[in-house]
Amino acid sequence: MRDDDALDKNPHISRHELAALHEDLFGWSLTRCDFDRAAAEDLMQQAYVEVLSGRARFDKRSSLKTFLFAVVQTLAKSRYRRLAARLKLVNRAAAEPAPDNPGTLDEQRSARVWQAVRALPARQRDITELVFCRELTIEQAATVMGVSVGTGRVHYDRAKKALARALEDLRGEGQ
């Protein structure tokens, strides 16, 4: 059955479903663009162009969230790969000064964990973010990343081991 506000070229997606995932999708786009807001907005618009035009077609073979995340991931990997690499270089060159107000302890801790995650190899970083921050299962995360579930599990285990080593000093603190 077709929703009233279903997209013309993508009848299994309705506008209100898309709107409900908008915030989450922007967060995912943001990390794809190394936290560059303008690039992330551009990436989001491009993803919506693909969805509105029906070039990226949702056939209910996965959840809508998995599908949309995969669209953003695919676009980011192709069109924005060079841009993201450039942004990363620029961001590294302009070393960010320590903020005057470092935030609450929780915020500092979160920043520290993000820093460790960002230092991981790309696939380990992606699966960690998808599972722990975006609340996808390993299977869904593997679909988004375009790898098999087995490969996804390998990256997930390696990421957790690497993070356990990098964040060892946080163990037992603030629990």
Place this chain on the structure above:
Amino acid sequence: MNDDWIDDELSRSLRPPSEKAPAFDDTVRAAEARLAARTRRLRAGSGLAAIAAVVAVAIGLSLRAPEAPGVDLGIEEALLTTTQWTAPSDVLLPAHEFDIYRDTPALPGSTEALEGTFL
């Protein structure tokens, strides 16, 4: 090694960035504008391609070399009726009991030598 603590730590600390997303309606409107622009560009491109194809075909037809004139059937008919052809005869064949290869003429031998070679 028990890794449960890292699961807890990541679940607790790896929160989505606090960056606020642009308004959904604005993003969709921008995407629709991009899509419309892309459709216009594609239409303009395909229109130009069609015009270029028509021009190319027209130029190709106008530059084609004129065909060589065909054989005039009147002349061909006249030639066929005024000439005749007969199959080759067998007058030179061995049936006439003369075979130029049958008798090999005797060639005179040379016995005189010059500088060690027979003449």
